Amino acid sequence: MVRQGYRPNGADPWPGGARPSCTIYAVISAALVHDWFVANARDLPWRRPGTTPWGVLVSEFMLQQTPVARVAPVWEQWIAEWPRPSALAATSRADVLRAWGKLGYPRRALRLHEAAAAIATRHGDVVPSDVAELEALPGVGTYTARAVAAFAYGRRCPVVDTNVRRVVARAVHGAGDAGPARVKADLADVDALLPQDDATAAVVSAGLMELGALVCTARSPRCGVCPIQAECAWLANGKPEYQGPRRPVQTFAGTDRQVRGRLLDVLRAADAPVPREALDAVWDDAAQRDRCLLALLEDGLAEQTDDGLFTLPA
DNA sequence: CACGCGTGGGT
DNA sequence: TACCCAAGCGT
Structure with a gap:
């Protein structure tokens, strides 16, 4: 339902005077996102039945800033060669870095290697399901820890990545895009819209990400096929452009x-x-x-x- | 918290 | 063509 002046959580989504002129907020239905995801989820390798929590963890490391299409083939090779954390831990860093190939940000490969060793020695070769234990692993931050808890263990856990931040900024807050990250508030926003049941909430978490990746995209959102278009505060506000500060695009040539x-x-x-x-x-x-x-x-x-x-x- | 950290595809 | 962007993390 789209409402005037309603703020989920009472949090101010635009601190520092960046508030746009729109006054419409919305509560979006998790059930719509859930059902849309069940019908439209991509058939990604790490979503196949039988994928282990380790497989999910590996996919999340690789997907940190690297597009799905480039990750998929490398993930297949890694899981075939190193089906358990202890297997990766037993491999040299040189071989790990070669297998990482050109996914980019190769420090992620070293951290995954370290995380594998920690899981093998301190967690009995089993990826932890507890968010705090996950966050204690090298290379596992706020997003990855919750993604593993939700997608590998089916837990009710707010998972906030760039896609989800954009979906929430638009659909709930009526803004054109997400501003700078506000980790606590972002988690609270998403927590507020997850259903109570663990398994259902986990699907909704995946659905929010998928919605941002496939429909509510940064450049050309496909609002006409969006399952929550009737509830979307951004649409209700007339799709205002994002006004706040943008992180400057990183240069690459010459750096x-x-x-x-x-x-x-x-x-x-x-x-x-x-x-x-x-x-x-x-x-x-x-x-x-x-x-x-x-x-x-x-x-x-x-x-x-x-x-x-x-x-x-x- | 803003910044540095790889790489390549889409527009 | 130049941008813009892509399931973040550590410092």
């Missing part, structure tokens, strides 16, 4: 990230330690190149052998 990527690409492709000259060839600016190589060594993404050659970490 350390690009240089690190090129250096690491050389190390991944090499089947033996490489001399300095092989790395020097990928970037002209020597100072930047050296800084990046040093950073890779410090991050544990590269190592130097006794005879001065460079490799992926053992």
Whole structure:
């Protein structure tokens, strides 16, 4: 139901004077999201019956900032090769980084490797279902912990990612898009609309994400096929454009990230330690190149052998 | 909390 | 073509 001036949770979704002129808020029906998801969910590999909590955890690591289409084939290989945390933990970091391939942000691969070791040694090779225990694992933050609790263990748990934040910002708050993250308030917003039953709530959590990924998209939302269009505060407000501050789009060309990527690409492709000259060839600016190589060594993404050659970490 | 961290596809 | 963006995390 769309209402004037109604605020779920009483929280101010636009702190700091960024409040848009709209005054319409809405309560959206979890049942509609639930039924839409059951009918429209993508057939993703990690949603197949038989996927273990470990499989879910691996998918969530890979999906941190990497699109579904690129993750899917790599996930299949990882689960086939390392079906349990202990199997991954027994693998060298070099092999893990090579298997990570070009998913990006390779520090995630190291953290997943560390998390696997922690699960193997401290949790009996079983991925924890408790949010606090999950958050204690390296590379597992607010989102990933709750995603595993919900999707791997079917628990009622607010799962807030960029998709869900956008759906809530629009459908509930009537804004064009989500502003800067407000973790506590975002979790409370979603918690307020989840049904009580664990299994049903978990499906709704997946449905909210799927809705944001497929229908309530950032660029061209397909409101005409949206299951909650009749309740959507953004539609009721006339789809106002987002007014608040936007995080500046990160540049890439010329940044350390690009240089690190090129250096690491050389190390991944090499089947033996490489001399300095092989790395020097990928970037002209020597100072930047050296800084990046040093950073890779410090991050544990590269190592130097006794005879001065460079490799992926053992 | 704002920022840095890879990569490549869509528009 | 240049942007814009994609299931975040750690510091």
